[in-house]
Amino acid sequence: MGNNLIKKILAKKLGHEVKVGEIIYIEPDLVMTHDHQGPMTIREFENIGADSLWNPDKVILVMDHRTPSQTLVAVENHQKLRKFARKYGVTKFFDVGEGVCHDLVAEKALVRPEMVYIATDSHTVTEGALGLFATGVGSSEMASIFATGKVWLKIPETIKVTLKGTLQKGVYGKDIALRLLEIIKTGGADYKVLEFGGAGIASVSAASRMSLCNMCLEMGAKTAIFPVDKVTVEYYKEKGVEVQELYPDEDGEYISEIIVDLDQLEPLIAFPFSPDNVRSVSQIGDEVYALNQSVIGTCTGARYEDLKVAAEILKGKQVRPGTRMLIVPATKDLMLRCTQEGIIETFLKAGAMVNVPCCGPCGGYGMAVLAEDESSITTGSRNFVARMGAPGAHIYLSNAATAAASAIEGKLTDPRKYLSDS
Amino acid sequence: MNKSLNGKAFKFGDDVDTGQIIPGKYVVLTDPNELASHVFEDVAPEFKGKVEMGDIIIAGKNFGTGSSREHAPKAIKFSGISAVIAKSFARIFYRNAINIGLFAITLPQVDEIKENDQITINLNEGKVINHTQGKEYKFDLPHKVMLDIFAEGGIIPFTKKELNLK
Numbered sequence: 001m002g003n004n005l006i007k008k009i010l011a012k013k014l015g016h017e018v019k020v021g022e023i024i025y026i027e028p029d030l031v032m033t034h035d036h037q038g039p040m041t042i043r044e045f046e047n048i049g050a051d052s053l054w055n056p057d058k059v060i061l062v063m064d065h066r067t068p069s070q071t072l073v074a075v076e077n078h079q080k081l082r083k084f085a086r087k088y089g090v091t092k093f094f095d096v097g098e099g100v101c102h103d104l105v106a107e108k109a110l111v112r113p114e115m116v117y118i119a120t121d122s123h124t125v126t127e128g129a130l131g132l133f134a135t136g137v138g139s140s141e142m143a144s145i146f147a148t149g150k151v152w153l154k155i156p157e158t159i160k161v162t163l164k165g166t167l168q169k170g171v172y173g174k175d176i177a178l179r180l181l182e183i184i185k186t187g188g189a190d191y192k193v194l195e196f197g198g199a200g201i202a203s204v205s206a207a208s209r210m211s212l213c214n215m216c217l218e219m220g221a222k223t224a225i226f227p228v229d230k231v232t233v234e235y236y237k238e239k240g241v242e243v244q245e246l247y248p249d250e251d252g253e254y255i256s257e258i259i260v261d262l263d264q265l266e267p268l269i270a271f272p273f274s275p276d277n278v279r280s281v282s283q284i285g286d287e288v289y290a291l292n293q294s295v296i297g298t299c300t301g302a303r304y305e306d307l308k309v310a311a312e313i314l315k316g317k318q319v320r321p322g323t324r325m326l327i328v329p330a331t332k333d334l335m336l337r338c339t340q341e342g343i344i345e346t347f348l349k350a351g352a353m354v355n356v357p358c359c360g361p362c363g364g365y366g367m368a369v370l371a372e373d374e375s376s377i378t379t380g381s382r383n384f385v386a387r388m389g390a391p392g393a394h395i396y397l398s399n400a401a402t403a404a405a406s407a408i409e410g411k412l413t414d415p416r417k418y419l420s421d422s
Numbered sequence: 423m424n425k426s427l428n429g430k431a432f433k434f435g436d437d438v439d440t441g442q443i444i445p446g447k448y449v450v451l452t453d454p455n456e457l458a459s460h461v462f463e464d465v466a467p468e469f470k471g472k473v474e475m476g477d478i479i480i481a482g483k484n485f486g487t488g489s490s491r492e493h494a495p496k497a498i499k500f501s502g503i504s505a506v507i508a509k510s511f512a513r514i515f516y517r518n519a520i521n522i523g524l525f526a527i528t529l530p531q532v533d534e535i536k537e538n539d540q541i542t543i544n545l546n547e548g549k550v551i552n553h554t555q556g557k558e559y560k561f562d563l564p565h566k567v568m569l570d571i572f573a574e575g576g577i578i579p580f581t582k583k584e585l586n587l588k
């Protein structure tokens with residue numbers, strides 16, 4: 001039996017073939033921690049008592065969760081991390097305002113195909129979109145990697161996800177993720193890899209792939225991965241980086257296959273209180289789900305394609321009075337581009353608020369918090385109880401187009417009627 | 423490993439996420455005792471007052487889903503809990519639990535265990551004993567790489583030893 005993508009990448013790096021279920025020890029090509037798990041990581045690193053990092057050039061620190069400097073404790077944590085970076089020679093340091101970690105490492109082309117990338121964040125799996133092995137660990141384990149430069153991994157089983165057809169108007173990677181959540185359910189892919197393939201992937205942008213891989217974590221996946229195809233090669237080419245295409249073997253090893261027909265896929269929404277509680281926008285019918293808030297932000301829906309379609313929908317329209325809208329671009333460079341292209345102006349004229357790049361609204365971190373009887377649509381990845389504030393608050397997850405259209409109407413709305421056919 | 427864990431059972435349902443274990447607003451903290459003082463604050467505020475050293479959490483499927491915050495298993499451990507027995511775990515929570523020295527095992531029969539039942543986990547024999555109901559269950563020990571880490575008290579003491587640091 002041949003290699004799937006993960007086995008292929010790990011075998012190449014180790015210099016020998018690997019078997020599913022086998023335990024390997026490996027040196028990551030890059031690791032990352034941020035201002036949420038970073039303070040605990042450096043505390044535990046100090047508990048180990050090592051006097052240096054195994055390789056400061058392979059360590060990335062990002063200040064994104066509690067930014068900009070939300071509280072006294074948060075700002076003290078940022079101070080600690082800055083000091084740590086200076087003391088141990090970490091130069092890949094992204095300070096307050098630069099953007100959300102998973103977007104930054106891709107935007108700056110730090111993560112590359114075929115790498116092993118480990119970070120203290122569950123959504124590290126996002127980076128699999130670019131054809132690498134990316135997964136999350138906790139702070140103590142990262143502290144141990146900081147000191148030793150190695151991590152143990154069990155070679156996981158892989159589920160093949162074949163995409164056929166073409167993504168339709170108003171439908172994005174987020175909707176593929178929600179469809180898969182509906183099929184697989186939360187925890188349904190525990191410890192497994194979701195590997196994407198099929199002719200349909202050509203219509204899925206790198207941005208959409210990142211949102212999709214990100215949310216595979218909600219299914220319990222150890223990671224998710226796309227082949228390195230023309231879309232990925234083009235993504236890196238625009239950054240002046242050359243990468244080689246990479247595909248699994250024809251007879252790659254999979255435990256099952258799921259087929260998603262993109263031609264049939266509609267914009268989807270996850271209802272409270274689980275990302276797998278999914279309905280399509282067209283199924284909502286006459287029931288009115290009124291919204292106090294609409295959020296476009298986080299690492300699952302605030303990239304260029306998301307903000308662009310949101311601006312297309314909001315242009316010349318107004319956010320409905322009584323509904324607040326918050327837009328948080330994923331990175332500073334993206335925010336600059338959107339400013340130059342008039343996208344930010346469109347948002348402000350439509351009555352939306354625009355905040356500096358950060359995780360903020362994803363988990364009620366200092367903004368977009370909900371009261372007990374309120375509800376919000378968001379491009380975030382989680383709608384668990386109390387994720388955005390009060391335990392009773394309702395969170396609906398959608399793509400950016402749906403969040404924009406819903407802001408105009410003040411209720412859950414199908415975005416397709418706001419999009420031209422071209 | 424010659425060890426047994428003893429305590430009364432605290433029952434939880436399916437999909438208990440890390441935000442329910444320790445709300446996001448406390449993730450800025452790093453002191454484990456401070457974290458423990460907020461464990462299950464939103465969803466089971468009575469838990470903190472009832473838990474005693476050694477007690478055991480019995481949960482449904484997908485325990486510890488959500489963020490990678492090690493704050494969650496730490497808040498549980500430092501509240502006095504010695505182990506979590508669940509139908510299944512979210513991957514990072516499970517790894518974190520062992521890495522910080524909180525024992526965690528999966529057991530399909532968790533529904534049979536009732537709140538307050540007296541439980542012993544015998545790590546030597548791989549057995550869960552329910553004294554209240556007079557029942558015993560076999561369980562699969564975590565993989566040896568994890569047991570070795572757990573036996574040292576977690577990945578920090580394990581790494582210290584590996585690097586010969588005091």
Ligand code: SF4
Pocket residue numbers: 065100101102121123298299300358359362363381
């Ligand atoms: S935006 Fe949300 S999911 Fe993404 S890294 Fe930040 S907190 Fe995590």
